[in-house]
Amino acid sequence: MTEPANSGASNVPSLLVDRPGASDEARADILKAAAIAFNARGFEATSIDDVADVLGASKGRIYHYYRSKADIFLDLHLESLRILIDRVGSIAARPDLGPVQRVREMCFAHAIEVMTRINYQKATMLGLNRFLLSVSAPYQEAARQRVNELRDEYEDLFVRVIAKGVEAGEFRPVEPRFASKPLLGALNYVANWYEEDRDDPLDAVEQIAAALADYCVRGLTQS
Amino acid sequence: MTEPANSGASNVPSLLVDRPGASDEARADILKAAAIAFNARGFEATSIDDVADVLGASKGRIYHYYRSKADIFLDLHLESLRILIDRVGSIAARPDLGPVQRVREMCFAHAIEVMTRINYQKATMLGLNRFLLSVSAPYQEAARQRVNELRDEYEDLFVRVIAKGVEAGEFRPVEPRFASKPLLGALNYVANWYEEDRDDPLDAVEQIAAALADYCVRGLTQS
Numbered sequence: 001m002t003e004p005a006n007s008g009a010s011n012v013p014s015l016l017v018d019r020p021g022a023s024d025e026a027r028a029d030i031l032k033a034a035a036i037a038f039n040a041r042g043f044e045a046t047s048i049d050d051v052a053d054v055l056g057a058s059k060g061r062i063y064h065y066y067r068s069k070a071d072i073f074l075d076l077h078l079e080s081l082r083i084l085i086d087r088v089g090s091i092a093a094r095p096d097l098g099p100v101q102r103v104r105e106m107c108f109a110h111a112i113e114v115m116t117r118i119n120y121q122k123a124t125m126l127g128l129n130r131f132l133l134s135v136s137a138p139y140q141e142a143a144r145q146r147v148n149e150l151r152d153e154y155e156d157l158f159v160r161v162i163a164k165g166v167e168a169g170e171f172r173p174v175e176p177r178f179a180s181k182p183l184l185g186a187l188n189y190v191a192n193w194y195e196e197d198r199d200d201p202l203d204a205v206e207q208i209a210a211a212l213a214d215y216c217v218r219g220l221t222q223s
Numbered sequence: 224m225t226e227p228a229n230s231g232a233s234n235v236p237s238l239l240v241d242r243p244g245a246s247d248e249a250r251a252d253i254l255k256a257a258a259i260a261f262n263a264r265g266f267e268a269t270s271i272d273d274v275a276d277v278l279g280a281s282k283g284r285i286y287h288y289y290r291s292k293a294d295i296f297l298d299l300h301l302e303s304l305r306i307l308i309d310r311v312g313s314i315a316a317r318p319d320l321g322p323v324q325r326v327r328e329m330c331f332a333h334a335i336e337v338m339t340r341i342n343y344q345k346a347t348m349l350g351l352n353r354f355l356l357s358v359s360a361p362y363q364e365a366a367r368q369r370v371n372e373l374r375d376e377y378e379d380l381f382v383r384v385i386a387k388g389v390e391a392g393e394f395r396p397v398e399p400r401f402a403s404k405p406l407l408g409a410l411n412y413v414a415n416w417y418e419e420d421r422d423d424p425l426d427a428v429e430q431i432a433a434a435l436a437d438y439c440v441r442g443l444t445q446s
Contacts, residue, residue, distance in 0.1 A: 044267040174434075181416050182409030182438045189408020211397075215405045219438040 015075040015143055016065055030055060030065055031079055034072045035119035043073060043126055073123075074143040080120045081150040084113055085157070092157040099165030100217060106158060107187060107213035108206075114190045115205050121191040155180055162220065171220040183216045238298040238366055239288055252278060253288055254302055257295045258342035266296060266349055296346075297366040303343045304373040307336055308380070315380040322388030323440060329381060330410060330436035331429075337413045338428050344414040378403055385443065394443040406439045 016027050033055035037046045048069055052059045066072045091097075091105045114121045158180040165171035171179075190212065200208075239250050256278035260269045271292055275282045289295045314320075314328045337344045381403040388394035394402075413435065423431075 042265070042267060044265060178431075178434065179438070181412060182435055185410070185412020185415070186405030186408040186442075189404060189411060192408070193404050208401075211401065212405055215402070215442040218444075219409075219442045221441075 013078065013143065013146060015067075015071040015078070015139075017067060026065055027075070027079075030062055030072065031076050032119065034069075035076055035123040038073065038076075038123045038126060039119055043069075070140060071143075074140060074147065076120060077124050077147045078143065078150070080117070080124050081147065081154060083117070083120075084110065085150065085154055087113060088154070089157055092161055098170065099161050099168055100170050100221065102161050103158070103165065103183075103220065104213045104217045106161065107183065107216045108209045110184075110187045111190055111209035111212045112205060114187065115194050115200075115208065118191060118194060121188070125188070125191050155184065158183060165220065170222070172222055174220060179220060182219065186216055187212060236301065236366065236369060238290075238294040238301070238362070240290060249288055250298070250302075253285055253295065254299050255342065257292075258299055258346040261296065261299075261346045261349060262342055266292075293363060294366075297363060297370065299343060300347050300370045301366065301373070303340070303347050304370065304377060306340070306343075307333065308373065308377055310336060311377070312380055315384055321393065322384050322391055323393050323444065325384050326381070326388065326406075326443065327436045327440045329384065330406065330439045331432045333407075333410045334413055334432035334435045335428060337410065338417050338423075338431065341414060341417060344411070348411070348414050378407065381406060388443065393445070395445055397443060402443060405442065409439055410435060 014027065030051070034046075034051045036054050037050040040046075041050060046069065048059050048062055051069075051072065052062055055062070062072075066075070087109045088106050091102060091109055094102060097105065155177075159176045162171060162174065162176040162179050162183075166173055166176060190208075194208070237250065253274070257269075257274045259277050260273040263269075264273060269292065271282050271285055274292075274295065275285055278285070285295075289298070310332045311329045314325060314332055317325060320328065378400075382399045385394060385397065385399040385402050385406075389396055389399060413431075417431070
């Protein structure tokens with residue numbers, strides 16, 4: 001099995017309106033505020049006004065960057081997946097690590113990401129397809145499609161390394177795609193129980209992530 | 224540590240309107256239809272009419288049993304937790320099984336429950352607190368509170384058996400409550416990836432559940 005290039009994150013589109021001066025920073029600020037608003041009220045009940053309130057800015061400022069609430073929600077998913085694929089993909093591609101250590105570090109990085117950007121992850125757990133039944137513009141349909149592709153691509157990062165570990169006899173003879181499910185479930189569930197206001201120092205977050213990664217890897221290894 | 228009585232499921236209230244002839248069967252039919260409707264549209268966008276459509280009955284029939292959409296949603300959570308606590312609680316209380324085997328069978332039963340009642344589990348994953356900001360009647364507040372208590376009670380079933388396994392040296396020296404999180408995450412995530420329309424025969428469902436239980440238990444055992 002050849003190692004595919006870590007190509008996913010570089011071609012993730014953004015739904016940011018293409019304007020001179022539309023910065024990554026403005027995008028990040030809006031997405032962060034939107035994630036907080038969506039988590040507090042759910043997607044349907046959240047208005048652009050609510051997002052503006054959290055941001056401490058005017059509605060006009062948000063419309064300068066995004067066409068609609070649906071666009072922000074879609075962009076939140078894209079950005080969240082881009083970050084995960086960036087971080088975890090770079091570990092998945094490391095030839096110096098054996099499969100066991102690689103899966104461990106991938107799980108660790110994923111858990112850290114969920115805990116340190118808990119609002120993003122909670123918002124993406126609100127689901128996507130259900131909320132965007134009314135999405136109709138072609139660019140929105142394309143973005144929704146891209147979210148699903150990126151999700152598969154992200155899962156594939158784990159599937160491939162698990163397959164390598166099985167080939168190498170370092171993991172049990174599990175079916176790699178099936179085995180990736182409880183592993184990702186254990187990690188994603190962090191968004192349900194880790195409190196966003198815990199404000200743990202980084203070493204406490206890392207300790208939690210390491211324990212989770214250990215749990216996930218043990219499920220795969222030979223006993 | 225003494226084995227607490229499996230007391231949880233017996234005192235789970237229902238939000239069914241107290242009427243002569245209000246049967247468990249009618250309740251189950253409405254909850255099942257509501258779960259399908261909530262999953263298709265989300266909580267806010269679902270109307271009693273939508274539930275009636277899925278049920279193939281009139282809106283009046285539903286109002287005969289439930290006061291509101293919020294009541295149905297609350298009852299869905301209560302019923303789902305009652306079933307889980309019933310099934311898994313009876314395994315947790317079995318003195319003939321050692322902790323490792325007990326956790327395995329508890330995980331197995333939980334996974335089976337998620338797969339065979341996937342609409343209930345998906346609907347409860349929509350979350351509760353966010354959607355019921357407007358709930359104000361005291362009986363609804365009490366029901367919401369009860370849902371959270373039952374969720375804790377359910378988690379405690381796992382925490383206690385994990386603690387026993389640690390005491391007995393059959394599990395690694397994990398912190399039992401912390402260890403219950405990835406375990407439940409791995410199991411609950413099934414609602415995200417198992418397709419409701421797969422219509423697998425029971426032995427296929429059991430095979431999946433056994434593989435998941437195996438994964439979950441391995442995360443806890445000494446290597």
